[in-house]
Amino acid sequence: DTAVSQTPKYLVTQMGNDKSIKCEQNLGHDTMYWYKQDSKKFLKIMFSYNNKELIINETVPNRFSPKSPDKAHLNLHINSLELGDSAVYFCASSPPTSGVETQYFGPGTRLLVL
Amino acid sequence: KQEVTQIPAALSVPEGENLVLNCSFTDSAIYNLQWFRQDPGKGLTSLLLIQSSQREQTSGRLNASLDKSSGRSTLYIAASQPGDSATYLCAVFDSNYQLIWGAGTKLIIKP
Numbered sequence: 001d002t003a004v005s006q007t008p009k010y011l012v013t014q015m016g017n018d019k020s021i022k023c024e025q026n027l028g029h030d031t032m033y034w035y036k037q038d039s040k041k042f043l044k045i046m047f048s049y050n051n052k053e054l055i056i057n058e059t060v061p062n063r064f065s066p067k068s069p070d071k072a073h074l075n076l077h078i079n080s081l082e083l084g085d086s087a088v089y090f091c092a093s094s095p096p097t098s099g100v101e102t103q104y105f106g107p108g109t110r111l112l113v114l
Numbered sequence: 115k116q117e118v119t120q121i122p123a124a125l126s127v128p129e130g131e132n133l134v135l136n137c138s139f140t141d142s143a144i145y146n147l148q149w150f151r152q153d154p155g156k157g158l159t160s161l162l163l164i165q166s167s168q169r170e171q172t173s174g175r176l177n178a179s180l181d182k183s184s185g186r187s188t189l190y191i192a193a194s195q196p197g198d199s200a201t202y203l204c205a206v207f208d209s210n211y212q213l214i215w216g217a218g219t220k221l222i223i224k225p
Contacts, residue, residue: 033213045213103213104160 003027006091006106013081014114021076021109023091030096032074033103034066037088049074081113116141116208120216128224129196135189135219137204142182145207149178149189151200152218161202162189194223 004025013019025032034046047054047066054066063079078085091106117140127133137147149161162171162178164187170179177190191198204216 044215 004091004093004104004106006089006109008109009107010110010112012112012114015081015083017081018077018079019081019111020078021089021091021111023074023076023106024072025091025093025104025106026072027093027095027104029093029104030071031094032068032071033092033094034074034076035090035092036060037090037108047074047076083113086111086113116144116206116214118204118206118214118216120202120204120219122219123217124220124222126222126224127194129194131194132190132192133194133221135191135202135204135221137187137189137216139185139187139206139214141208142185143209144182145209147178147180147187147204147206148213149176149187150203150205152203153200191221196223196225199223 004023004027007022011019011021023032031048031050033048036044036046038044046060046064049066049068051071052068065077067075067077074091076089088108088110090108092103094103119138121136125133125135144166146163146165148163151159151161161176162173164171164178164180166182168180170177175192178187180187187204189202199222201218201220203218205213207213
């Protein structure tokens with residue numbers, strides 16, 4: 001019944017490892033997003049995909065690579081993890097752009113890099 | 115470039131009080147403004163959405179106002195309860211179809 005789901009919910013890993021976070025939405029939305037929440041709770045957009053195509057790619061290290069196999073999924077793959085990557089990552093989705101928008105968020109994935 | 119600021123960063127009030135959270139944005143060219151709450155360890159919950167043509171929206175004990183010309187929005191919470199304790203985030207949907215976020219106000223309601 002969950003609208004936007006993320007797995008895993010918690011991820012603890014060593015520096016230098018490669019990891020992926022999965023996101024799925026069952027709302028039929030066209031656009032999906034990845035956000036990073038920093039230590040001050042500020043949400044920063046990382047990527048936005050519309051119909052499997054990248055439309056927003058903010059300044060993030062190229063170690064971060066989003067993958068959208070279909071409209072309902074947007075996975076985040078991170079190579080060579082660093083300590084500074086520790087944060088909570090949120091996935092979101094939104095319906096077709098019409099000027100009346102709400103983003104629906106997943107529960108977040110808490111990443112801790114040791 | 116759109117910037118969203120929320121004041122105060124943290125607020126602690128006794129249960130039962132009415133309170134106001136503030137949000138300001140620098141560019142009035144927005145489609146809408148939303149208020150969210152975030153609970154520790156949980157995702158974001160959308161509370162209220164105000165279209166750019168609207169002045170306010172109400173949901174239960176919550177009332178959000180929007181003044182586009184001055185770049186301000188307020189979230190009014192009536193008769194606060196301990197369950198209202200959370201971080202409240204304001205976000206504007208700008209002309210580039212991006213949701214621009216404030217840093218949030220951490221609200222603590224003391225029983």
